[in-house]
Amino acid sequence: MNIFVINSGSSSLKYQLFRFPAEQPLCSGLVERIGLENSIITHKVFPATEEEQVVRRTLALPDHRAGLQQVLQLLTDAEIGILRAPGEVEVVGHRVVHGGESFAATTIITPEVKHEIRRLFPLAPLHNPANYLGIEVAEQIFPQARQVAVFDTAFHQTLPEHAFRYALPEELYREQGIRVYGFHGTSHRYVAARAAAYLGQSEARLITVHLGNGCSIAAVRGGVSVDTSMGFGPLAGLVMGTRSGDIDPSVIFHLMGQLGYDAEQVADLLNKHSGMLGLTGNSDMRDIGHALEAGDPRAALAYEMYAYRIKKYIGAYAAVLGGLDALIFTAGVGENDALVRRLACQDLGFLGIQLDESVNALRAPGLREINHPESRVKLLIIPTNEELEIAKQCAELLGVNM
Ligand SMILES: Nc1ncnc2c1ncn2[C@@H]1O[C@H](COP(=O)(O)OP(=O)(O)O)[C@@H](O)[C@H]1O
Ligand SMILES: CC(=O)OP(=O)(O)O
Ligand SMILES: [Mg+2]
Known part of the structure; x- marks a missing residue:
């Protein structure tokens, strides 16, 4: 069975086809700068x-539909194509960021599910609208x-009420x-799951x-x-x-009460103009790394703040778990930025982190170990x-592995 997975963002679209x-994995790709003249696939x-084999194309893709149509062309291309026709894709799996309390598990997309994803737009304004658009386009293509939705929120439905x-x-x-x-x-x-398998400890306490x-x-x-x-x-x-991450809500009252912001402007500020972008003028960690090397003090402070916040949560979650077996770094920055990892782990020897x-x-x-042998x-x-x-x-939901 061919499963095509779409992770659709506001201006980008990541995809992967699996058998x-x-x-x-049969192929994967990234469509960037959707809506601009020089979109890149x-x-x-x-x-x-x-x-x-890698194919890179620069072309104008006005919207997600045009982007996905190009992807379909590549999937069915006479030379490098993997499929003869779109009909060979039997399942499309969509990353949907906010599932609210309605979805604790992976779900087949029905009109009701789409309605619920739309209802949650205000709670994930950077994500759910793009995820929804990906679903609408995939239904046509x-x-x-x-069509199946896999929610970012589902794994955390096990949190205790406190x-x-x-x-x-x-x-x-x-x-x-x-x-x-x-x-x-x-x-x-x-x-x-990968860490538990690597450690051979299904009951492991992990951050x-x-x-x-x-x-x-x-x-x-x-x-x-x-x-x-x-x-x-x-x-x-x-x-x-x-994005700012944790902030005292009093700042929001001050922005609205004293500085004339309305709710939409506050949401825009905290979602789109804060975090590393607000601190340094750049949101991409590679650019901030270059600024740091060039001696920019704002980049140095931003790195410290970024890592300090991680460290505070490591301490908090070690307490929540009553000890710790492994700490795992992942995603673009976590996998690639050695300085962030070093700063976040600094002086945590008292927790057994070396x-x-x-x-x-x-x-x-x-996967690799970066701890000292005595850690x-x-x-x-x-x-x-x-x-x-x-x-x-998706495969589990549809019983493909059974
Ligand atoms: N070699 C690298 N060094 C430092 N940061 C990197 C590197 N490669 C990617 N990143 C950072 O990873 C971030 C994007 O991570 P990614 O997991 O792709 O995010 P998303 O899926 O949310 O788009 C960016 O800030 C980017 O700068
Ligand atoms: C939920 C979320 O923040 O997703 P992303 O990191 O892809 O923006
Ligand atoms: Mg991501």
Whole structure:
């Protein structure tokens, strides 16, 4: 069975095609700068034996539909295509960021499910609208495929009530669903499962640190999420590319009461103009790394703040778990930025966390240990693969592996 996975963002679209039950990746790709003149498609084909083939095209893609149509052309291309016709895609798996309290598990997309995803737009304004658009376009391009939603929030539905409730009047939870949901669940679940398998400890106490454009951290015991840093929406917790993370709500009252902001402007400020972008003028960690090397003091402070916030959560979640077996770094920054990892682990010897700085500074693919041999806690880099996890969830739902 061919499962096509779409991770659709506001201006980009990541995709991967798998053959199941072999879990074999056939191709993957990224469409960037959708809506601009010079959109870029990078499409990789994985032949069984030779080197992977990479096709890069720059062209104008006005919207997600045009983007996905180009992807379909590449999938069915006479030379490098993997499929003869779109009908060979039997399942399309979609990453959907916010599932609210309605979805604790992977779900076949029906008109009701789409309605619920739309209802949650205000809670994940950077994500759910793009995810929804991806579904609408995929329904047209692959009309005979089953469309499945895999929610970022699902993995965190196991949080105990004392962790997921806010100290607000109860009716706001009961009637309005105001509570912690947590995000990046597909990634936290995937790396936690890989870590447990690597350690040979199914009951392991793990802290998983997902550092991409959005950043979150989770406490996982026995494969189950028990706490996480994002909350009602994907804005709380760690400092991110463009999002503030934790902030005293009094700042919002001041912005609105004294400085004339309206609700939309506050949301825009905290979601799109804060975090590393607000601190340094750049949201991409590679650019901030270059600024740091060039001696920019704003970049140095931003790095410290970014790592300090991670460190505070490591301390908090070690307490939540009553000890720690492994700490896992994942996603773009977590997998690649040695300085962030070094700063976040600094002076945590009292918790049994000891980094091997020279191993940490090396680059290597795949899962690897970066702890000192005497470290009580294993420190691991595990590349995330949200697309594979989504495909696995689809296969499980549809009984393909059975
Ligand atoms: N080699 C690298 N060194 C430091 N940061 C990197 C590197 N490669 C990617 N990143 C950072 O990873 C982030 C994007 O991570 P990613 O997991 O792809 O995010 P998302 O899935 O949310 O788009 C960016 O801030 C980017 O700068
Ligand atoms: C939920 C979230 O923040 O996702 P991303 O990191 O892809 O923006
Ligand atoms: Mg991501």
